[in-house]
Amino acid sequence: MRSYTEYLTLHLPSRTGFVNISEQVAECVRKSGVQEGLALVNSMHSTSSIFVSFDEPGLHEDFNRWLEGLAPFDNSGTRYLHNSRTGEPNADAHMKRQLMGRQVVLAITKGQLDFGPFEHVFYGEFDGRRPKRVLVKIIGE
Amino acid sequence: MRSYTEYLTLHLPSRTGFVNISEQVAECVRKSGVQEGLALVNSMHSTSSIFVSFDEPGLHEDFNRWLEGLAPFDNSGTRYLHNSRTGEPNADAHMKRQLMGRQVVLAITKGQLDFGPFEHVFYGEFDGRRPKRVLVKIIGE
Amino acid sequence: MRSYTEYLTLHLPSRTGFVNISEQVAECVRKSGVQEGLALVNSMHSTSSIFVSFDEPGLHEDFNRWLEGLAPFDNSGTRYLHNSRTGEPNADAHMKRQLMGRQVVLAITKGQLDFGPFEHVFYGEFDGRRPKRVLVKIIGE
Numbered sequence: 001m002r003s004y005t006e007y008l009t010l011h012l013p014s015r016t017g018f019v020n021i022s023e024q025v026a027e028c029v030r031k032s033g034v035q036e037g038l039a040l041v042n043s044m045h046s047t048s049s050i051f052v053s054f055d056e057p058g059l060h061e062d063f064n065r066w067l068e069g070l071a072p073f074d075n076s077g078t079r080y081l082h083n084s085r086t087g088e089p090n091a092d093a094h095m096k097r098q099l100m101g102r103q104v105v106l107a108i109t110k111g112q113l114d115f116g117p118f119e120h121v122f123y124g125e126f127d128g129r130r131p132k133r134v135l136v137k138i139i140g141e
Numbered sequence: 142m143r144s145y146t147e148y149l150t151l152h153l154p155s156r157t158g159f160v161n162i163s164e165q166v167a168e169c170v171r172k173s174g175v176q177e178g179l180a181l182v183n184s185m186h187s188t189s190s191i192f193v194s195f196d197e198p199g200l201h202e203d204f205n206r207w208l209e210g211l212a213p214f215d216n217s218g219t220r221y222l223h224n225s226r227t228g229e230p231n232a233d234a235h236m237k238r239q240l241m242g243r244q245v246v247l248a249i250t251k252g253q254l255d256f257g258p259f260e261h262v263f264y265g266e267f268d269g270r271r272p273k274r275v276l277v278k279i280i281g282e
Numbered sequence: 283m284r285s286y287t288e289y290l291t292l293h294l295p296s297r298t299g300f301v302n303i304s305e306q307v308a309e310c311v312r313k314s315g316v317q318e319g320l321a322l323v324n325s326m327h328s329t330s331s332i333f334v335s336f337d338e339p340g341l342h343e344d345f346n347r348w349l350e351g352l353a354p355f356d357n358s359g360t361r362y363l364h365n366s367r368t369g370e371p372n373a374d375a376h377m378k379r380q381l382m383g384r385q386v387v388l389a390i391t392k393g394q395l396d397f398g399p400f401e402h403v404f405y406g407e408f409d410g411r412r413p414k415r416v417l418v419k420i421i422g423e
Contacts, residue, residue: 098382103386204380242380259328
Protein backbone atom coordinates (compact mmCIF):
# COMPACT_ATOMS: atom_id res chain seq x y z
CA MET A 1 0.00 0.00 0.00
CA ARG A 2 1.18 3.51 -0.80
CA SER A 3 0.22 6.62 1.13
CA TYR A 4 0.82 10.31 0.57
CA THR A 5 0.14 13.34 2.78
CA GLU A 6 0.17 16.99 1.83
CA TYR A 7 -0.98 20.16 3.58
CA LEU A 8 -2.25 23.00 1.40
CA THR A 9 -2.48 26.53 2.79
CA LEU A 10 -5.28 28.86 1.73
CA HIS A 11 -5.32 32.50 2.75
CA LEU A 12 -8.34 34.41 1.50
CA PRO A 13 -8.35 38.22 1.83
CA SER A 14 -12.13 38.25 2.45
CA ARG A 15 -14.30 36.64 5.12
CA THR A 16 -15.97 34.26 2.65
CA GLY A 17 -15.11 32.79 -0.72
CA PHE A 18 -14.79 29.66 -2.82
CA VAL A 19 -11.57 28.47 -4.44
CA ASN A 20 -11.28 25.68 -7.02
CA ILE A 21 -8.45 23.46 -5.72
CA SER A 22 -8.94 20.60 -8.23
CA GLU A 23 -5.57 21.14 -9.88
CA GLN A 24 -3.71 21.11 -6.54
CA VAL A 25 -5.43 17.87 -5.53
CA ALA A 26 -4.70 16.31 -8.95
CA GLU A 27 -1.03 17.24 -8.48
CA CYS A 28 -1.04 15.42 -5.12
CA VAL A 29 -2.45 12.35 -6.85
CA ARG A 30 0.35 12.46 -9.42
CA LYS A 31 2.99 12.84 -6.71
CA SER A 32 1.52 9.93 -4.74
CA GLY A 33 2.02 7.47 -7.58
CA VAL A 34 -1.27 5.83 -6.58
CA GLN A 35 -3.10 4.21 -9.51
CA GLU A 36 -6.14 2.81 -7.63
CA GLY A 37 -7.20 4.25 -4.30
CA LEU A 38 -8.92 6.98 -2.35
CA ALA A 39 -8.06 10.64 -1.72
CA LEU A 40 -9.40 12.32 1.40
CA VAL A 41 -9.46 16.12 1.22
CA ASN A 42 -10.53 17.90 4.41
CA SER A 43 -10.42 21.33 5.96
CA MET A 44 -8.34 21.34 9.16
CA HIS A 45 -10.47 24.23 10.55
CA SER A 46 -14.10 24.08 11.65
CA THR A 47 -15.05 27.31 9.82
CA SER A 48 -14.07 26.12 6.31
CA SER A 49 -15.42 23.45 3.97
CA ILE A 50 -14.28 21.15 1.23
CA PHE A 51 -17.00 20.25 -1.26
CA VAL A 52 -17.51 19.10 -4.83
CA SER A 53 -19.70 21.14 -7.14
CA PHE A 54 -20.03 22.86 -10.51
CA ASP A 55 -17.59 25.69 -11.33
CA GLU A 56 -19.96 28.55 -12.20
CA PRO A 57 -19.58 31.97 -10.49
CA GLY A 58 -23.33 32.67 -10.48
CA LEU A 59 -23.94 29.45 -8.57
CA HIS A 60 -21.29 30.40 -6.04
CA GLU A 61 -22.97 33.76 -5.45
CA ASP A 62 -26.22 31.85 -5.02
CA PHE A 63 -24.54 29.56 -2.47
CA ASN A 64 -23.30 32.61 -0.54
CA ARG A 65 -26.74 34.21 -0.35
CA TRP A 66 -28.39 30.92 0.52
CA LEU A 67 -25.91 30.16 3.31
CA GLU A 68 -26.33 33.69 4.66
CA GLY A 69 -30.09 33.11 4.79
CA LEU A 70 -29.82 29.76 6.60
CA ALA A 71 -27.02 30.77 9.02
CA PRO A 72 -26.70 34.57 9.11
CA PHE A 73 -23.66 36.42 10.38
CA ASP A 74 -24.90 38.19 13.50
CA ASN A 75 -22.69 39.84 16.05
CA SER A 76 -25.51 41.49 18.00
CA GLY A 77 -24.88 39.16 20.94
CA THR A 78 -28.47 37.90 20.97
CA ARG A 79 -28.46 35.18 18.32
CA TYR A 80 -25.31 33.16 19.09
CA LEU A 81 -23.95 32.22 22.52
CA HIS A 82 -20.62 31.28 20.97
CA ASN A 83 -19.97 34.86 19.84
CA SER A 84 -20.71 36.45 23.20
CA ARG A 85 -18.89 33.78 25.23
CA THR A 86 -15.71 33.61 23.19
CA GLY A 87 -15.59 37.04 21.57
CA GLU A 88 -15.12 35.33 18.19
CA PRO A 89 -18.00 36.40 15.94
CA ASN A 90 -17.96 33.22 13.86
CA ALA A 91 -20.76 30.90 15.04
CA ASP A 92 -22.39 31.40 11.65
CA ALA A 93 -19.19 30.18 9.97
CA HIS A 94 -19.34 26.89 11.91
CA MET A 95 -22.91 26.37 10.67
CA LYS A 96 -22.18 27.29 7.07
CA ARG A 97 -19.32 24.82 7.10
CA GLN A 98 -21.68 22.06 8.34
CA LEU A 99 -24.02 22.75 5.41
CA MET A 100 -21.20 22.58 2.86
CA GLY A 101 -19.23 19.77 4.54
CA ARG A 102 -15.83 19.20 6.13
CA GLN A 103 -14.38 16.71 3.67
CA VAL A 104 -14.73 14.87 0.43
CA VAL A 105 -13.46 11.43 -0.46
CA LEU A 106 -12.48 11.09 -4.11
CA ALA A 107 -11.82 7.93 -6.09
CA ILE A 108 -8.52 7.49 -7.92
CA THR A 109 -8.77 5.26 -11.00
CA LYS A 110 -5.89 4.60 -13.42
CA GLY A 111 -3.82 7.27 -11.69
CA GLN A 112 -6.42 10.06 -12.07
CA LEU A 113 -9.18 11.64 -9.98
CA ASP A 114 -12.29 9.76 -11.11
CA PHE A 115 -14.59 12.77 -11.54
CA GLY A 116 -17.79 13.26 -13.48
CA PRO A 117 -17.39 15.79 -16.33
CA PHE A 118 -18.52 18.80 -14.26
CA GLU A 119 -17.13 17.84 -10.86
CA HIS A 120 -14.58 20.17 -9.26
CA VAL A 121 -13.32 20.23 -5.68
CA PHE A 122 -13.65 23.53 -3.85
CA TYR A 123 -12.39 25.10 -0.68
CA GLY A 124 -15.16 27.11 1.00
CA GLU A 125 -14.07 29.86 3.37
CA PHE A 126 -16.49 31.28 5.95
CA ASP A 127 -14.08 33.02 8.33
CA GLY A 128 -11.04 34.04 6.32
CA ARG A 129 -8.41 36.78 6.34
CA ARG A 130 -5.90 34.33 7.86
CA PRO A 131 -3.96 31.29 6.63
CA LYS A 132 -5.86 28.01 6.93
CA ARG A 133 -4.85 24.47 6.13
CA VAL A 134 -6.33 21.68 4.02
CA LEU A 135 -5.18 18.08 4.32
CA VAL A 136 -4.85 15.76 1.34
CA LYS A 137 -4.36 12.11 2.31
CA ILE A 138 -4.06 9.49 -0.38
CA ILE A 139 -3.96 5.73 0.07
CA GLY A 140 -3.95 2.98 -2.49
CA GLU A 141 -1.51 1.20 -4.72
CA MET B 142 -4.60 -4.52 -1.65
CA ARG B 143 -7.62 -5.13 -3.84
CA SER B 144 -9.63 -2.45 -5.58
CA TYR B 145 -12.85 -2.49 -7.55
CA THR B 146 -14.59 0.22 -9.60
CA GLU B 147 -18.12 0.23 -10.95
CA TYR B 148 -20.31 2.92 -12.48
CA LEU B 149 -24.05 2.66 -11.92
CA THR B 150 -26.48 4.57 -14.12
CA LEU B 151 -29.70 5.99 -12.72
CA HIS B 152 -32.35 7.53 -14.96
CA LEU B 153 -35.35 8.87 -13.09
CA PRO B 154 -38.41 9.90 -15.10
CA SER B 155 -39.19 12.73 -12.65
CA ARG B 156 -37.19 15.78 -11.55
CA THR B 157 -36.75 14.50 -7.99
CA GLY B 158 -36.82 11.12 -6.29
CA PHE B 159 -35.03 8.70 -3.99
CA VAL B 160 -33.88 5.20 -4.99
CA ASN B 161 -32.61 2.52 -2.62
CA ILE B 162 -29.37 1.27 -4.21
CA SER B 163 -28.22 -0.90 -1.28
CA GLU B 164 -28.51 -4.13 -3.22
CA GLN B 165 -26.48 -2.79 -6.15
CA VAL B 166 -23.73 -1.61 -3.79
CA ALA B 167 -23.77 -4.96 -1.94
CA GLU B 168 -23.34 -6.71 -5.29
CA CYS B 169 -20.27 -4.56 -6.01
CA VAL B 170 -18.84 -5.60 -2.64
CA ARG B 171 -19.35 -9.26 -3.53
CA LYS B 172 -17.72 -8.80 -6.92
CA SER B 173 -14.75 -6.98 -5.36
CA GLY B 174 -13.82 -9.94 -3.19
CA VAL B 175 -12.87 -7.47 -0.44
CA GLN B 176 -13.34 -8.85 3.08
CA GLU B 177 -12.12 -5.85 5.10
CA GLY B 178 -12.12 -2.37 3.60
CA LEU B 179 -14.00 0.74 2.57
CA ALA B 180 -16.58 1.43 -0.14
CA LEU B 181 -16.95 4.96 -1.46
CA VAL B 182 -20.27 5.63 -3.20
CA ASN B 183 -20.61 9.06 -4.80
CA SER B 184 -22.78 10.86 -7.29
CA MET B 185 -20.78 11.97 -10.34
CA HIS B 186 -23.15 14.93 -10.84
CA SER B 187 -23.53 18.00 -8.64
CA THR B 188 -27.34 17.89 -8.66
CA SER B 189 -27.68 14.40 -7.13
CA SER B 190 -26.85 12.93 -3.73
CA ILE B 191 -25.84 9.69 -2.13
CA PHE B 192 -26.94 9.33 1.49
CA VAL B 193 -27.74 6.73 4.12
CA SER B 194 -31.12 6.76 5.83
CA PHE B 195 -34.20 4.79 6.81
CA ASP B 196 -36.31 3.21 4.06
CA GLU B 197 -39.76 4.64 4.78
CA PRO B 198 -41.78 6.38 2.04
CA GLY B 199 -43.38 8.87 4.44
CA LEU B 200 -39.96 10.05 5.55
CA HIS B 201 -38.89 10.48 1.95
CA GLU B 202 -41.91 12.66 1.24
CA ASP B 203 -40.98 14.63 4.35
CA PHE B 204 -37.43 15.03 3.02
CA ASN B 205 -38.80 16.34 -0.29
CA ARG B 206 -41.00 18.97 1.35
CA TRP B 207 -38.27 19.97 3.76
CA LEU B 208 -35.68 20.37 0.99
CA GLU B 209 -38.17 22.36 -1.07
CA GLY B 210 -38.63 24.68 1.90
CA LEU B 211 -34.91 25.21 2.45
CA ALA B 212 -33.91 25.47 -1.22
CA PRO B 213 -36.99 26.11 -3.36
CA PHE B 214 -37.17 25.55 -7.09
CA ASP B 215 -37.58 29.05 -8.53
CA ASN B 216 -37.21 29.94 -12.19
CA SER B 217 -38.49 33.50 -11.86
CA GLY B 218 -35.00 34.83 -12.59
CA THR B 219 -34.89 36.84 -9.37
CA ARG B 220 -33.78 34.29 -6.77
CA TYR B 221 -30.87 32.48 -8.45
CA LEU B 222 -28.14 34.02 -10.60
CA HIS B 223 -27.15 30.56 -11.85
CA ASN B 224 -30.51 30.04 -13.52
CA SER B 225 -30.53 33.37 -15.36
CA ARG B 226 -26.84 33.21 -16.36
CA THR B 227 -26.77 29.64 -17.64
CA GLY B 228 -30.38 29.04 -18.64
CA GLU B 229 -30.34 25.88 -16.53
CA PRO B 230 -33.06 26.19 -13.89
CA ASN B 231 -31.31 23.96 -11.36
CA ALA B 232 -29.56 26.13 -8.74
CA ASP B 233 -31.99 24.69 -6.17
CA ALA B 234 -30.84 21.18 -7.11
CA HIS B 235 -27.21 22.06 -6.32
CA MET B 236 -28.30 23.26 -2.87
CA LYS B 237 -30.51 20.28 -2.14
CA ARG B 238 -27.62 18.01 -3.02
CA GLN B 239 -25.37 19.87 -0.55
CA LEU B 240 -27.92 19.25 2.22
CA MET B 241 -28.17 15.54 1.43
CA GLY B 242 -24.49 15.00 0.58
CA ARG B 243 -22.36 13.95 -2.40
CA GLN B 244 -20.98 10.67 -1.05
CA VAL B 245 -21.00 8.08 1.65
CA VAL B 246 -18.14 5.91 2.82
CA LEU B 247 -19.24 2.48 4.01
CA ALA B 248 -17.30 -0.07 6.02
CA ILE B 249 -16.87 -3.60 4.69
CA THR B 250 -16.44 -6.22 7.43
CA LYS B 251 -16.22 -9.98 6.78
CA GLY B 252 -17.12 -9.41 3.15
CA GLN B 253 -20.36 -7.52 3.87
CA LEU B 254 -21.50 -3.89 4.13
CA ASP B 255 -21.27 -3.18 7.85
CA PHE B 256 -24.63 -1.45 8.28
CA GLY B 257 -26.81 -0.80 11.29
CA PRO B 258 -30.14 -2.68 11.12
CA PHE B 259 -32.05 0.21 9.49
CA GLU B 260 -29.32 1.69 7.32
CA HIS B 261 -29.85 1.76 3.57
CA VAL B 262 -27.94 3.68 0.92
CA PHE B 263 -29.99 5.96 -1.34
CA TYR B 264 -29.54 7.87 -4.53
CA GLY B 265 -31.21 11.27 -4.28
CA GLU B 266 -32.17 12.95 -7.55
CA PHE B 267 -32.88 16.68 -7.72
CA ASP B 268 -32.60 17.31 -11.47
CA GLY B 269 -33.57 14.11 -13.22
CA ARG B 270 -35.16 13.04 -16.49
CA ARG B 271 -31.72 12.12 -17.85
CA PRO B 272 -29.17 9.36 -17.20
CA LYS B 273 -26.77 10.09 -14.37
CA ARG B 274 -23.85 8.14 -12.99
CA VAL B 275 -22.86 6.92 -9.55
CA LEU B 276 -19.35 5.69 -8.77
CA VAL B 277 -18.67 2.76 -6.45
CA LYS B 278 -14.99 2.46 -5.49
CA ILE B 279 -13.91 -0.30 -3.15
CA ILE B 280 -10.49 -0.79 -1.59
CA GLY B 281 -9.34 -3.31 0.97
CA GLU B 282 -8.17 -6.87 1.11
CA MET C 283 -2.76 -3.83 4.70
CA ARG C 284 -4.06 -3.70 8.25
CA SER C 285 -7.68 -3.19 9.24
CA TYR C 286 -9.41 -2.66 12.56
CA THR C 287 -13.11 -2.55 13.48
CA GLU C 288 -14.70 -1.37 16.71
CA TYR C 289 -18.26 -0.59 17.72
CA LEU C 290 -18.80 2.14 20.32
CA THR C 291 -22.08 2.37 22.21
CA LEU C 292 -23.52 5.74 23.21
CA HIS C 293 -26.56 6.03 25.43
CA LEU C 294 -27.66 9.59 26.10
CA PRO C 295 -30.28 10.23 28.79
CA SER C 296 -31.76 13.13 26.79
CA ARG C 297 -33.30 13.33 23.34
CA THR C 298 -30.49 15.46 21.95
CA GLY C 299 -26.86 16.10 22.84
CA PHE C 300 -23.28 16.20 21.62
CA VAL C 301 -20.47 14.02 22.97
CA ASN C 302 -16.77 14.46 22.22
CA ILE C 303 -15.54 10.98 21.22
CA SER C 304 -12.06 12.03 20.03
CA GLU C 305 -10.27 10.09 22.76
CA GLN C 306 -12.20 6.88 22.01
CA VAL C 307 -11.39 7.18 18.31
CA ALA C 308 -7.71 7.91 19.09
CA GLU C 309 -7.64 4.76 21.23
CA CYS C 310 -8.97 2.74 18.26
CA VAL C 311 -6.17 4.16 16.12
CA ARG C 312 -3.60 3.07 18.71
CA LYS C 313 -5.09 -0.43 18.91
CA SER C 314 -5.13 -0.73 15.10
CA GLY C 315 -1.37 -0.29 14.83
CA VAL C 316 -1.95 1.69 11.62
CA GLN C 317 0.70 4.35 10.97
CA GLU C 318 -0.60 5.72 7.65
CA GLY C 319 -4.24 5.30 6.66
CA LEU C 320 -7.85 6.34 7.00
CA ALA C 321 -10.36 6.07 9.84
CA LEU C 322 -14.06 6.01 9.01
CA VAL C 323 -16.33 6.93 11.94
CA ASN C 324 -20.05 6.64 11.28
CA SER C 325 -23.31 6.48 13.16
CA MET C 326 -25.09 3.15 12.62
CA HIS C 327 -28.48 4.89 13.15
CA SER C 328 -30.18 7.40 10.87
CA THR C 329 -31.11 9.75 13.73
CA SER C 330 -27.55 10.40 14.96
CA SER C 331 -24.53 12.14 13.45
CA ILE C 332 -20.78 12.05 13.53
CA PHE C 333 -19.13 15.38 12.79
CA VAL C 334 -15.94 17.34 13.39
CA SER C 335 -16.12 20.75 15.04
CA PHE C 336 -14.82 23.02 17.77
CA ASP C 337 -15.32 21.94 21.41
CA GLU C 338 -17.13 24.94 22.89
CA PRO C 339 -20.41 24.49 24.82
CA GLY C 340 -21.86 27.81 23.64
CA LEU C 341 -21.42 26.73 20.03
CA HIS C 342 -23.15 23.44 20.76
CA GLU C 343 -26.14 25.25 22.22
CA ASP C 344 -26.13 27.43 19.11
CA PHE C 345 -26.12 24.27 16.94
CA ASN C 346 -29.10 22.91 18.88
CA ARG C 347 -31.18 26.05 18.42
CA TRP C 348 -30.19 26.37 14.78
CA LEU C 349 -31.08 22.74 14.02
CA GLU C 350 -34.39 23.15 15.83
CA GLY C 351 -35.13 26.16 13.62
CA LEU C 352 -34.30 24.34 10.37
CA ALA C 353 -35.94 21.00 11.26
CA PRO C 354 -38.29 21.46 14.22
CA PHE C 355 -39.56 18.65 16.39
CA ASP C 356 -43.28 18.54 15.67
CA ASN C 357 -45.59 15.75 16.69
CA SER C 358 -48.81 17.52 15.73
CA GLY C 359 -49.32 15.08 12.85
CA THR C 360 -49.53 17.84 10.26
CA ARG C 361 -45.89 18.59 9.47
CA TYR C 362 -44.34 15.12 9.04
CA LEU C 363 -45.88 12.10 7.32
CA HIS C 364 -43.27 9.83 8.89
CA ASN C 365 -44.48 10.57 12.40
CA SER C 366 -48.14 9.87 11.66
CA ARG C 367 -47.46 6.80 9.51
CA THR C 368 -45.01 5.05 11.81
CA GLY C 369 -45.94 6.45 15.22
CA GLU C 370 -42.29 7.36 15.75
CA PRO C 371 -42.08 11.11 16.31
CA ASN C 372 -38.57 11.46 14.94
CA ALA C 373 -38.73 12.77 11.36
CA ASP C 374 -37.00 15.93 12.61
CA ALA C 375 -34.13 13.79 13.94
CA HIS C 376 -33.54 12.28 10.48
CA MET C 377 -33.28 15.82 9.04
CA LYS C 378 -31.02 17.14 11.78
CA ARG C 379 -28.73 14.20 11.18
CA GLN C 380 -28.55 15.04 7.45
CA LEU C 381 -27.47 18.58 8.31
CA MET C 382 -24.73 17.40 10.68
CA GLY C 383 -23.68 14.34 8.65
CA ARG C 384 -23.56 10.55 9.03
CA GLN C 385 -19.81 10.02 8.98
CA VAL C 386 -16.38 11.53 8.97
CA VAL C 387 -13.24 10.19 7.37
CA LEU C 388 -10.10 11.07 9.30
CA ALA C 389 -6.49 10.84 8.17
CA ILE C 390 -3.97 8.85 10.21
CA THR C 391 -0.39 10.11 9.88
CA LYS C 392 2.57 8.73 11.86
CA GLY C 393 0.18 6.67 13.97
CA GLN C 394 -1.98 9.63 15.07
CA LEU C 395 -5.24 11.25 14.01
CA ASP C 396 -4.08 14.07 11.73
CA PHE C 397 -6.28 16.84 13.13
CA GLY C 398 -6.04 20.61 12.99
CA PRO C 399 -5.45 22.19 16.42
CA PHE C 400 -9.14 22.75 17.18
CA GLU C 401 -10.65 19.70 15.48
CA HIS C 402 -12.57 17.23 17.62
CA VAL C 403 -14.88 14.43 16.55
CA PHE C 404 -18.38 14.47 18.01
CA TYR C 405 -21.35 12.18 18.27
CA GLY C 406 -24.56 14.11 17.72
CA GLU C 407 -27.74 12.60 19.14
CA PHE C 408 -31.16 13.70 17.90
CA ASP C 409 -33.33 10.82 19.17
CA GLY C 410 -31.69 9.47 22.29
CA ARG C 411 -32.70 7.76 25.54
CA ARG C 412 -31.59 4.39 24.11
CA PRO C 413 -28.27 2.74 23.29
CA LYS C 414 -26.94 3.51 19.83
CA ARG C 415 -23.87 2.32 17.99
CA VAL C 416 -21.00 4.04 16.23
CA LEU C 417 -18.65 2.17 13.89
CA VAL C 418 -14.93 2.90 13.72
CA LYS C 419 -13.23 1.25 10.74
CA ILE C 420 -9.54 1.78 10.17
CA ILE C 421 -7.50 0.69 7.17
CA GLY C 422 -3.88 1.38 6.32
CA GLU C 423 -0.48 0.05 7.15
